[in-house]
Amino acid sequence: MSLVSFESFALVFISLIVYYIVPIKHRWLVLLAGSLYFYARSGIVITAVMAATAFIAYYGAILIEKDREKSKKILIFSIVLILAVLVCTKYLFGHLISFAHILIPIGISYYSLSLVGYLADVYWKKDSAEHDFLRWLSFVAFFPKILQGPISSHKVTGRNITGENRFVYENVCYGLQRMIWGLFKKLVIADRLGLWVSTVYGDLEGYGNSGAFLIVTMFASAVQLYMDFSGYTDIALGISEMFGITLEENFERPFFSTSAAGFWGRWHMTLSGWFKDYLFLPLSRTSAVKNASRKMGARFGADARKKTMITICSAVVWLATGIWHGAGVNYMVWGLYWGSIIIFSSIFEKQINGISRILHINTDAPTWKLFRMVRTVSIFAFGRMIATQPSLHEVRHIIRAVIKEFHPEHLSYIKYVYLSGYDFVMLAIGLITVLVISILQERGMKVRECIATWNAIPRWIFYAFSLTVVLLVGVYGSGYDTSSFAYQFF
Amino acid sequence: MEPRGDKKIKIAMGITAVFVTAALFVLFWHVLWYMLVDDSENYTRITLHEFYEQENIDYIFIGASHVRNGINPQVLDKELDADTFNLASSSQTIDISFLMLKEAVARFSPKHVYIDLGYRMAQEHFNARTSMTPSYLMTDYMKPSLRKTMFLIGKSDSDTLVNSFLLARRNNEDIINIEKIRENIQKKNSDDYKNYAYPEHAEEGYAGKGYTATPLHITEDVYCELKEDFVSEDNIDPAYFEEISKIAAYCESKNIPLSFISLPISSYRLLGYEGYDGFDEKIREAAGQYGVSYTDYNLLKEEYWADDPRMFRDSAHLNTDGAAEFDRLLARDILEGLPEDAFYGSLAEKNSASLPEFRGILYSNDGDIKCDIIQSGDTPLEYRVSLADGADNILISDWDTITSFSVPMEKYDLPLCIETRAGSGPVREYTLHIGDDVLDE
Structure with a gap:
């Protein structure tokens, strides 16, 4: 069932009326019922997979909170299980089984990240575990977001979804x-x-x-x-x-961005935010990254230390972002493409600014800003082309045409x-x-x-x-x- | 805590907002309909207007376009000394027939209802299952009712639901066509439109009470048409029979006498598709199952109804003369009943009793153009077939008892010369033209 269909609009309309009629304490149950109906219309099997995955995160979070000594093992085990479901359904089944479409839970990439983020938040004591499974399920399965995000954080929206919401005109x-x-x-x-x-x-x-x-x-x-x-x-x-x-907001007029990094601060913000909070920052705190950065810092100065850390973490994040989008090689290339641009512009930021000064470019001028916006959109458009083609063969074909057949x-x-x-x-x-x-x-x-x-x-x-x-x-x-x-x- | 008075005002404002916004929404769409939809030539608009204006209707005839062209209420009113009305429409399907029946019964107390179940109706049902256009011809001009709403919701899929209720959506591309909008507004402001005047054309004209008259008749005595998919006894949609049973049960519950009929179409068309008798038998069985009579006027003997091409505008529709002659016969059947021996038992029996005569060809796109020869009678005729290519003639068949032949695709637009003879009898010549519609196949 799609969010843009008469059936889903009817669901919204009916749910809305029932939601504000039932006592305020039980309103979240209306959302749960609506969400499960919405999801189940796409298949009972995938609904069961979604509920089972939600249960892994639910139970894992409770155990993490209960047994702090073993919490790291439980965290890793729970995340591995959730990612295993994601990898098996989306990446393996999708390529190996002809009837995979009935097994790939819709929105799995989105809610899996949400679940992993929740477990990490509970582990880091930034969020507390939800003890009511139905309430938890109503957050995970909340139908407006489950298909395509935003990738919600339980600590931000969880209690809003299950909370007591009064009618406000x-x-x-x-x-x-x-x-x-x-x-x-x-x-x-x-x-x-x-x-x-x-x-x-x-x-x-x-x-x-x-x-x-x-x-x-x-x-x-x-x-x-x-x-x-x-x-x-x-x-x-x-x-x-x-x-x-x-x-959570997901977009903030990204085509007005003047840099690649700025673009990702405005485009699919919950995804880039997730990768920043749950991959980039934890990775930057690992001893391996710290050691590598320290070595580079000792050899080339303090600036190199920071840039090494950014390079390693960005490379991993962008590779992961590419893989998150799909299993095809072109998605990995897309991730590396973005990662290279962002790493390059971060490492050579000073040099690029220096060139601007040498060329006497007024970087505050609206025309310069416009040029940078067009440049950013062009980078995005090219990246989009890589991601939409079925294979790298087509990408090469298009690039050749652009260069030789203009x-x-x-x-x-x-x-x-x-x-x-x-x-x-x-x-x-x-x-x-x-x-x-x-x-x-x-x-x-x-x-x-x-x-x-x-x-x-x-x-x-x-x-x-x-x-x-x-x-x-x-x-x-x-x-x-x-x-x-x-x-x-x- | 919000003061109680403020809360009440907010609730009242909310409810008012919903109703006013909904009313404005309806108003906008009405304005758009006025600007974008040109229905000045839609005869069903006038038909339904007339229908709602009637004081009394005794006999109602419902069916597809062949009923619309075949039942002239002016003739029947005079012959039956009663009020009759034709509620047929182009490509009408059986479910629309049922809707129109209910609409009529909700307003009048008919003495008898006649619903066409002939081959054309089943064919329309077969062809139009995925299109709502035949329904819109009627529903667009029906008065608002729960019956109409439920019909549209039930029949529309998610792709057509908006078009069913927001009529201007169907012509949305004209929103940037200022000339067309100006033209539409002018037409809607004209006295003819406001007064539901009958649009007149040389080929066809609305003649009142649902009847569309056409003085045309085919120029040759034989037909040459594109072969269509045919509903045979094996592929009649079960939903078609379900609707028949609902109609029968409805009329029984309302105590309204009901008859199923099949209006005449040309024997060329009936002979052109195999399995007519099987189809007819199935319909007869279904009608009999619900205790409703079924009369197939295609099986009338020559002395009652001659299969004369001059009575038809094409192979499936009667022209003005044909309708007048048939309606007088129908009135006689309604008032006195035709004798049982006025009908053949089957089309095969009728055909065996007929003289061998060439009726025409049915063509289809088979890479080249495949032409099936349609003739009546059991004795095969001999044919000489050629294409007139300037001064040269391309011979396809030289006096042979063929039943079909092929025309090369690139030659389809050349005149097709067909000569026929029975034994040593006289030779008859025909010139036919294969239509461009073969290219769409």
Whole structure:
């Protein structure tokens, strides 16, 4: 079951009514029932796998808290078990068994990280173990986030999900607004761009002789992913907000980033945050990394010590990030690609700044900032191309076309991507709308709060109009698969 | 703690917000419908308007387009001295027929209901299972009701649900077509539209009470059409029979006399597809199972209904003359009943009693174009088939008793010359044209 379907919207609507009718103490049970129904619609077996994995973390955390002496062993054992389920279902079954799709629990990559983070937090005494399994399950299986995140931390949102949430009119309004905004990004923009991207990448024989058009498609693919994934996140956060639950933000206008590292501080923030908290920092405290850094520091100075630590930890984190996205070689290459860029820019930060000074570049100028933003988006778009291709063969094919077959006149191929003039007009309007809103948000404007200050009638007109626009011009219905999200298979 | 008064005001505001927003949403979609949907030529819009305006309906006829072209209530009103109404629509499926039956019974007390169950209806059901368009022809103009809502929810899948309720969504691409929007608004503002005037065309015109008249008839005495998928006795959808049983049970519960009928279509079409008798027998069995009569007017003997191509606009639809003649016969059957021996027992029996005559060809895309020869009677005719390629003629068959032949794909648009003779009888010549529709196959 997808989050964008009539069935799931009906589930949200019914759950919302029941949620606020039942006594406040038992409201979390409504969410648990709704979440289990939502998940079970995708398969009973995978629901059992999800519940069993949740139980490992639940019981492991209790044991960690109970027996502090053996807590490290229990932690490692529990994490190994959780990762074993992830590796077996997603990586091994997915490649070895033809009917694996019925065994791969949807959202397993997301909730597995959440569970590992919880165990680590309990071990480090940053969080306390949940002793009520049903409450714990309602956190793990919370349906807006289970398919595609955000990768929630129990210490941040766990008790919010199972807590006593009163009906707040503003929450429902804000949540609805955000949900419509997410649908707008997904149905009006992402799914249109999706048609374009899948047409081109699906026929590299036909489009492979046009480097210019492939470059434009790379950017289209990057924007598609952002609209799709951030659209999903908006829908998930909007639904949660209607229930009075605040999930972690996952995006903060990443295309305004001026550096690769800055980009990952704004893109899929819960994933990069997770890797920072639960892999980068613990790794940097290990004796092996400390020793290596110390040796480099003794030889080349204090700066080298810091850079060695960053290089080792970043390399491991980015390799892990690549593998988390998928088992293919191209995902590992993608991870190394990002890792190299971030490590390089971190190590040579001073030298890069020095070059800017030599060239008398005014780094505060808006044009320089714009250039850096375009550069960052370009890096992202290229990385996205690596990740979306079925193998490195296609990646090589595209790179060769970009270098050797760059024919600007081939930009006219845009006529053949199954989008009509109407679709391009809708795309342009959609993209301009998102751009304007993003600029306003970047300047500190809180758009939803601003709308909330409007008088009732204009506000209600706005709600009805927004929903009408999404339903009128969104891409869905016969021949379109709106239920699929670009990031749900990671 | 929030003061109680404030809380009440907030709740009232919340409820008002929901209702006002919902009302505005409906208003926006109505405006969009006004701008984007051109239904000025939709005859069902006028049919249902007329239907709701009726004071009384005695006899109701329901079915697909061949009923719409075949039942002229003006003729029947006069012959039966009663109020009749034709609730048929293009590609109508049996479930829509049932919906229309319920809509009629909810408003009137019909003396008798006639529902067409002939081959065309089963064919429509077979073809239209995945499309909601045939339903929309009627539901778009039905008055709001729980019956209509439940039908649309039940029949729409997740892909079509929005289109079923938010009509403008179907034409969303026109939102940037200012010229089209202006044109639509002009049409909707016209007196003709507001007064439900009958749109008139040379080929076909709405003639009132659900009847669509067409003066056209085929130019040759033979047909040349694309072969369609055929519903045989083996692949009739079980859901089709389920609907039949529901209709029968419904009419019984409401105490409304019901008859199933099959309006005439050309013997060319019936002979062109094997298994008509098996299909007809299954329908007869199903009707009999529920105690409802089934009359197949295709089996009428020549003295009652001659299979004359001039009575048809195409192989499946009667023209104005054909409808008038058939309706007089139907009225006679309703009032007096036709004698039992007016009908053959089967199409095979009817065909055996017929003279050998060439009826036409059914073509299909088989790499090349495969043409099946359709003829009546048991004695095979001899055929000479050629393609007229400028001054040259490409001979395909030279006086042979063939049942099919092939035309090279690249030559499909050349005139097809067919000469026929029975033994030493006179030679008859026909010139046929294979349609471009063969390329879509």
